Amino acid sequence: MIGTHTVIKLFVYLLLMGFAGMFLIPVAMMLFGSFKPDDQVLAQAGRLGHLLPAEFSWYNYRDVFARVPFARYLFNSAFISLCIVAGGLLVNSLAAYAFARLRWPGRDWMLMVVVALMIIPLEAIAVPLFYEVTLLGWRDTYWVQIIPFIANAFSIYLFYTFFLGLPRELEEAARIDGAGPWRIFFRIVMPNAKPVFATVAILNLLTQWGAFLWPLMVTHSEAVRPLPLGIATFYSLPPLQWGDIFAFGVMMVTPVLLIFVLFQHWFVQSVATTGVKG
Amino acid sequence: MASVELRSISKHFENGTQAVKDFALTIEDGELVVLVGPSGCGKSTLLRLLAGLENTSKGEILIDGKNVNQATPQQRNVAMVFQNYALYPHMTVRANLEFPLRMSHTPKKQINSRVGEIADILQLSALMDRRPGQLSGGQRQRVAMGRALVRDPSVFLLDEPLSNLDASLRAQIRAEISRIQKRLKTTTLYVTHDQVEAMTLGDRVVVLDHGELQQIATPQELYEHPQNSFVANFIGSPGMNILPSGLIDRGDGRLDLSLGGQQIHLVPERQVYEKLVPYSGQAVYTGIRPEAFATRSKESSIELKTNVAAVEFLGHETLACLFLPGTASMHTDQPLVARLPGQFQQRGDDVSVFYIEQEALYFFNKAGRNILMEGSGNPPSLAGAVS
Numbered sequence: 001m002i003g004t005h006t007v008i009k010l011f012v013y014l015l016l017m018g019f020a021g022m023f024l025i026p027v028a029m030m031l032f033g034s035f036k037p038d039d040q041v042l043a044q045a046g047r048l049g050h051l052l053p054a055e056f057s058w059y060n061y062r063d064v065f066a067r068v069p070f071a072r073y074l075f076n077s078a079f080i081s082l083c084i085v086a087g088g089l090l091v092n093s094l095a096a097y098a099f100a101r102l103r104w105p106g107r108d109w110m111l112m113v114v115v116a117l118m119i120i121p122l123e124a125i126a127v128p129l130f131y132e133v134t135l136l137g138w139r140d141t142y143w144v145q146i147i148p149f150i151a152n153a154f155s156i157y158l159f160y161t162f163f164l165g166l167p168r169e170l171e172e173a174a175r176i177d178g179a180g181p182w183r184i185f186f187r188i189v190m191p192n193a194k195p196v197f198a199t200v201a202i203l204n205l206l207t208q209w210g211a212f213l214w215p216l217m218v219t220h221s222e223a224v225r226p227l228p229l230g231i232a233t234f235y236s237l238p239p240l241q242w243g244d245i246f247a248f249g250v251m252m253v254t255p256v257l258l259i260f261v262l263f264q265h266w267f268v269q270s271v272a273t274t275g276v277k278g
Numbered sequence: 279m280a281s282v283e284l285r286s287i288s289k290h291f292e293n294g295t296q297a298v299k300d301f302a303l304t305i306e307d308g309e310l311v312v313l314v315g316p317s318g319c320g321k322s323t324l325l326r327l328l329a330g331l332e333n334t335s336k337g338e339i340l341i342d343g344k345n346v347n348q349a350t351p352q353q354r355n356v357a358m359v360f361q362n363y364a365l366y367p368h369m370t371v372r373a374n375l376e377f378p379l380r381m382s383h384t385p386k387k388q389i390n391s392r393v394g395e396i397a398d399i400l401q402l403s404a405l406m407d408r409r410p411g412q413l414s415g416g417q418r419q420r421v422a423m424g425r426a427l428v429r430d431p432s433v434f435l436l437d438e439p440l441s442n443l444d445a446s447l448r449a450q451i452r453a454e455i456s457r458i459q460k461r462l463k464t465t466t467l468y469v470t471h472d473q474v475e476a477m478t479l480g481d482r483v484v485v486l487d488h489g490e491l492q493q494i495a496t497p498q499e500l501y502e503h504p505q506n507s508f509v510a511n512f513i514g515s516p517g518m519n520i521l522p523s524g525l526i527d528r529g530d531g532r533l534d535l536s537l538g539g540q541q542i543h544l545v546p547e548r549q550v551y552e553k554l555v556p557y558s559g560q561a562v563y564t565g566i567r568p569e570a571f572a573t574r575s576k577e578s579s580i581e582l583k584t585n586v587a588a589v590e591f592l593g594h595e596t597l598a599c600l601f602l603p604g605t606a607s608m609h610t611d612q613p614l615v616a617r618l619p620g621q622f623q624q625r626g627d628d629v630s631v632f633y634i635e636q637e638a639l640y641f642f643n644k645a646g647r648n649i650l651m652e653g654s655g656n657p658p659s660l661a662g663a664v665s
Binding site: 169170172173174175176183188191 | 351356357364377381
């Protein structure tokens with residue numbers, strides 16, 4: 001006989017599976033839809049029995065390359081994201097180190113400002129920032145998409161909390177051993193902060209890889225536009241082919257997914273140690 | 279190797295804490311001096327000041343006669359072993375040992391030979407490719423010492439290096455530190471809160487409390503002739519029992535000591551009598567080391583009646599917690615502790631009588647100063663006949 005406890009458990013699991021399905025089905029639709037002929041993509045949408053394609057076709061993928069300069073978008077996204085991630089790791093970690101370890105006038109006030117900056121979304125400052133980059137003559141360049149995003153308050157805060165937890169004696173031992181501040185940072189602090197570097201890199205990469213609003217405001221040529229603007233061109237490129245959009249989506253997501261899988265161990269470790277929710 | 283001189287060193291922190299007050303100390307070339315004191319007494323701050331990790335608020339630090347107040351840790355050529363060893367976790371033992379030499383741009387050949395030499399001395403040769411996380415506590419400790427010694431420092435600083443080790447390993451490493459220091463003859467300042475370490479390691483021991491120097495002396499002098507009640511209580515395990523008491527001059531070279539409601543007649547030497555007489559009629563504190571208690575009388579012994587509150591049998595000796603009516607220990611509010619050889623049998627609830635030789639009594643004034651050491655180096659003996 002099935003007890004009440006088992007029934008409740010069964011109900012809870014079904015509920016959870018329902019929620020999981022809500023998140024997973026769109027991803028599955030994108031993936032499988034990208035291999036379907038275009039006329040079947042929307043026609044079969046909403047019918048779970050037809051989620052898998054009758055036969056797998058690479059047609060949509062070939063079509064993407066034929067209709068839009070995907071390689072250029074991919075390069076642009078990779079270059080912009082790489083510059084932001086690399087520059088951000090350097091700048092934000094150094095800033096955080098200064099907050100965590102150095103003594104300088106106004107440090108605590110500046111830290112408060114940095115923390116306060118975390119709550120200001122890009123949308124709130126997009127227009128003044130747009131005017132600023134226009135005045136500088138940076139529009140429609142790579143730099144306009146890179147420089148404003150290198151310094152990042154949230155990254156600084158993540159580094160700061162991690163550095164506070166590093167034993168100070170390591171740096172003091174290095175000082176006594178004759179290392180200067182730069183050597184201490186690059187030879188002692190950085191190698192011991194790999195998890196937080198991985199976390200910041202992945203979080204920044206995910207944010208920048210999907211950036212849409214700012215590139216839309218400041219770029220107009222395909223030469224510098226990133227992937228999210230590339231996918232948007234399909235909506236204004238008749239005929240509207242959902243298979244192409246899905247194929248583009250799969251190709252856009254795959255690189256970051258691979259990077260996440262490769263570095264997830266460090267990422268999870270850092271989230272656990274810093275108590276930060278990804 | 280070098281001599282070290284600390285002249286009137288004071289250190290105030292930004293939060294208003296005064297960690298060190300007007301501290302002075304000279305360490306001779308090749309000497310091992312131990313800095314001992316309770317937690318928060320400023321001993322680690324002193325070490326950090328000497329290392330150049332903190333700046334002095336006042337005073338001068340001289341290494342080999344040169345003022346190093348403004349010098350960086352590297353310029354001072356000091357090496358330090360930290361309490362938690364501070365080994366670089368991402369480097370192998372070899373890389374840890376090589377690091378200080380690399381920082382001073384030592385040629386590769388010289389690095390290899392020096393690291394090999396230190397690894398041999400500290401028996402680390404088999405561990406060179408391991409990382410600190412793969413080492414035991416004792417091995418990590420040896421690597422930390424190796425990293426400090428590898429560049430032949432002028433001064434070797436050790437900040438509670440044994441506190442993370444278990445008791446047996448601590449004794450072993452303590453002996454090893456002593457052996458290495460004697461072999462290399464490096465001027466060494468060793469910080470600990472453990473008075474056993476201090477007494478067994480130091481050529482001289484510096485006792486510190488609340489940032490102030492209490493006494494500098496050899497371990498034996500500290501034990502036998504403490505300058506004040508803090509040193510008397512801190513040195514020794516268990517520390518000296520210090521009890522409120524009173525002295526009354528009987529006028530004929532004799533004194534009456536009032537202790538826990540008991541009147542004890544003392545017949546001190548003339549010199550002692552003269553030092554104690556000014557305190558006649560005043561409250562003083564009487565110090566008795568736990569090991570001064572005996573169950574048999576000697577010629578110059580005084581008699582002390584006590585109740586035995588508890589007995590702890592430790593095998594080769596017994597610790598007895600004693601209670602004197604109307605008396606509380608000055609420092610700990612604990613009962614008196616007597617350390618007795620072998621096994622001590624408590625005889626029911628009756629009063630137990632213990633005997634203490636007069637020369638084993640210490641007297642401290644209200645300020646805690648050892649009355650018998652006032653105005654002289656070593657105190658006179660209290661030995662005399664009991665009336």
